[in-house]
Amino acid sequence: MDYSKVFYEINKSLVSYVDHGAVASYIPELQKISPDKFGVYLCTVDGKNFGFGDSNEKFSIQSISKVLSLTMAFEIEQDTLWKRVGVEPSGNPFNSLVQLEYDAGIPRNPFINAGAIVIADVLVSKLENPREDFIEFVRQLSGNNQIDYCDRIAQSEKSKGHRNAALCNLMKSFGNIDNNIHEVIDFYFDLCSIEMTCSELARTFLFLANYGKDPINGNQIISSSKSKRINAVMQLCGLYDEAGEFSFKVGLPGKSGVGGGIVVVHPGKYSMVVWSPRLNKKGNSNKGMRFLEEFTSYTESSIF
């Protein structure tokens, strides 16, 4: 299928679409982005690539990095990982402390902030040089040695990070954080600060569209079983408390970030990234979700 044409057609059909969403405001640095950027990129497992719009412009991937840190931690800890974090949707806003207290310090899933902080704690414990080792892993997946953290973004978040410090302290009080709180939180914010383009990010996620194996270079990143399970967690927990809406309308496993990016994978077929910085009230890209809904309807590519 010529996805470029599909991108073009859908974009045309959305010409009168007015996006009332606003760029994420809680991090000063993120607010500087031009709100009307729009990019799409799709990589098929058999090596084809399709881009549209601002697909070669860097943006802050934010929470999308949580899938990559989960991948690394799952490979290291295997199934013992799930003693410290669940796989259930949270049913609550993405940074709520209520659920965490109710569940005695065990986050519902690795994609809410608390869960991603536990994953960061695992990596701090198990990696020799967490910051260096993690970015190296991402560079391998993306086939791009230039991928890097953005210290300016990370710094901006750290200065506002009291709520995440609250989460981390609460989990520490329940015994679910092993390392120094500041070290864990700093690493967590570093993870969120990575910048990529749509094309780099789609390339990076290709292994999850191909049962754990990178189809370009043939590397088996993780087992087929783990790949399916990570996709399952994305399907149920990938879009904060809008995962149901997203599954209902888009029908693919996906993960969003407050930078306006959304990654989806169609197992056996493709990985795809859309980027549009205006967010809805749930913190997901407004136009990104709309575009994906049109795209999977048009191409009939839901997994359901």
Next chain:
Amino acid sequence: MDYSKVFYEINKSLVSYVDHGAVASYIPELQKISPDKFGVYLCTVDGKNFGFGDSNEKFSIQSISKVLSLTMAFEIEQDTLWKRVGVEPSGNPFNSLVQLEYDAGIPRNPFINAGAIVIADVLVSKLENPREDFIEFVRQLSGNNQIDYCDRIAQSEKSKGHRNAALCNLMKSFGNIDNNIHEVIDFYFDLCSIEMTCSELARTFLFLANYGKDPINGNQIISSSKSKRINAVMQLCGLYDEAGEFSFKVGLPGKSGVGGGIVVVHPGKYSMVVWSPRLNKKGNSNKGMRFLEEFTSYTESSIF
């Protein structure tokens, strides 16, 4: 694939599996079932059928009927249905009033009790003879005129139904129930009381494995788009607050009932039912979940 052989192999591998679950106890009539019953049935979209164990014995389908009432209400109301019920996982035990109060009378999804009661209210409003029209719909889907309600079960539930009456009254106070409370609750309990065998139930759900079209007689029950969306809701909300665990381990859209049945569909491939009455603490069939996990691993048939 010869699924019969797979059933046999998995069953053999579970020979030492000790099921510590208990039969549902809150409904006196359900407690009478022999706890060690076990049946499996699979129908492929190209007309093959595979059974194992007690697959031709009737059991109470209970909440599995919520998928069928949703199908009927979705077809009648189209997308206006979603003004009265959401599609998000609940993140809470399946009959909690907390979420309902927080969300001003709008249930999180159609598979928690409150949501299924709203669906029942829709059908009471729109069907001429709700009880007769609904069973007629199920008979058509199953191709079996003998499918029926079990008045004994329904009566047993009605005598214990104060919590559901509480849910219904609460939603009525928020304006989300149109009809008389007793009429809605009675119809709701009727729906849950339907009895089927594994083979009848797998046959009934075949249209959801075939994009809304019954592959046996060619009837388009619902549109392909609606079929995908119902499957998406099953994936995210079909196993009470264990939907994440089920997606993670089994990887298919499914719906369970406290009678011990679980239905799954693999879009484009098959529908399948397992039945084993011993439940885990979340109210899902213990051995049923385990069997499905082994089955999808063995056959590598996750949608992810």
Next chain:
Amino acid sequence: MDYSKVFYEINKSLVSYVDHGAVASYIPELQKISPDKFGVYLCTVDGKNFGFGDSNEKFSIQSISKVLSLTMAFEIEQDTLWKRVGVEPSGNPFNSLVQLEYDAGIPRNPFINAGAIVIADVLVSKLENPREDFIEFVRQLSGNNQIDYCDRIAQSEKSKGHRNAALCNLMKSFGNIDNNIHEVIDFYFDLCSIEMTCSELARTFLFLANYGKDPINGNQIISSSKSKRINAVMQLCGLYDEAGEFSFKVGLPGKSGVGGGIVVVHPGKYSMVVWSPRLNKKGNSNKGMRFLEEFTSYTESSIF
């Protein structure tokens, strides 16, 4: 002290006070009241009486009757009563189901709706003719045979009573309601519908200002110990989730109703009623609270 003069002075000082509160709107009948009515009445334990404004006009006492039904049920059940209802403030809006579910059907105290419904259930079980016996008790306390229910008000509430039916059904599901739900709810709404004037109500509550003994006729209504305990419950739970604010500013045990009445007792000294139908957001009389604050400051009559 000449309380008449105090009433006059405080009322004068409030001449520029603009009351932005609104009359209770959820019961159609209550909305018909003239919003600017204002009455005060005070009875001392040594037989003096002081009135001001509309103190001889009937109004709907609503939740204030919960103190009287508690008094009767406490005398009947003694301390076994507290197995079915607590004495802790709720910390939540006055009709929340959340707390009730968390506490397995045991209401936090007898003054939230759920608690008052349990008290009604006790009286339905133990009184021969609940409706007649209760009003007879109130007539004795007030020394007035004309006190009666208002069927018009009760009927108006019954038609809107789905939330209370939800509470009652939920408690029944936990085993904390013994009688038929409709019978309990109907009796509960009857209790709330009683109409009295400020002077009648102040007279009725005089026994709680006098350690359980009616100072006019010398009857010991309840023991001194029970009287103190009922006052303690009023202090902690008498003004919905504004009990803290009321204790802080007024400093006396009190009970309010959505009809705009507030009763307070100063143990050893007086009982007092203010009535002003405009309510604040918590459901308490706006001007009533303000007047009482000024009054206890002026007379330095806090119990603290």
Next chain:
Amino acid sequence: MDYSKVFYEINKSLVSYVDHGAVASYIPELQKISPDKFGVYLCTVDGKNFGFGDSNEKFSIQSISKVLSLTMAFEIEQDTLWKRVGVEPSGNPFNSLVQLEYDAGIPRNPFINAGAIVIADVLVSKLENPREDFIEFVRQLSGNNQIDYCDRIAQSEKSKGHRNAALCNLMKSFGNIDNNIHEVIDFYFDLCSIEMTCSELARTFLFLANYGKDPINGNQIISSSKSKRINAVMQLCGLYDEAGEFSFKVGLPGKSGVGGGIVVVHPGKYSMVVWSPRLNKKGNSNKGMRFLEEFTSYTESSIF
């Protein structure tokens, strides 16, 4: 009244009372106390003193110090204090984050941990040398220059203080903490670490039994109005989520600490301290509560 004799009689009547409570275990240092210590001390406003048992032995006053820090902060900030902390009972365990999140960072009252941390933040902002100035204030109230912090206890708590750090970070994220988190938390733990005997503590609280004025030296510590209001807050919020039970049974404003101490004041009459380290499940002294219940029944000294 000869209170010594009353103490003796009540203690005798409790000879067969077996206290199944346990000494506070979450702070290693507190666990070292001998669990069967028991002391009582009462100071009347007209200068009489009555002691019993271990009333001259030091213990950790813990949360009782929250009344003293509130007194100081209320005097400094006047009524603007109440913009940052409420006066309503919490209805939840004493260190819950749920309520705090629901109320956007405003603690329900100054006696739950979150509220006391806000009070500590106020003192850090307004006192030149918080640690020195506060202990100086306590020394003045007690008339004893030897009163001091216990650094060993404070240190022990600081090493376990992740939950309080979570509370403080959460409030900071809502803008309700002005100072550095570590400075505030450290000062908070210092406050809790003060050690006094029953007699010193009863003497210290005498001003609250005498409308804000120290009856021994005639100093007006705070206004009569503020004294009443602090007593009102104690009555409604002084015993964690057992304030209702305490008001019901004891009938006096009081404040407890996990060190096993309870202070009560009878306005116009006396201040009194009991100390017994075994706690009930709510964190209040088991025998202390029982003794006070017997005492106020025996002496008929409830404020109600």
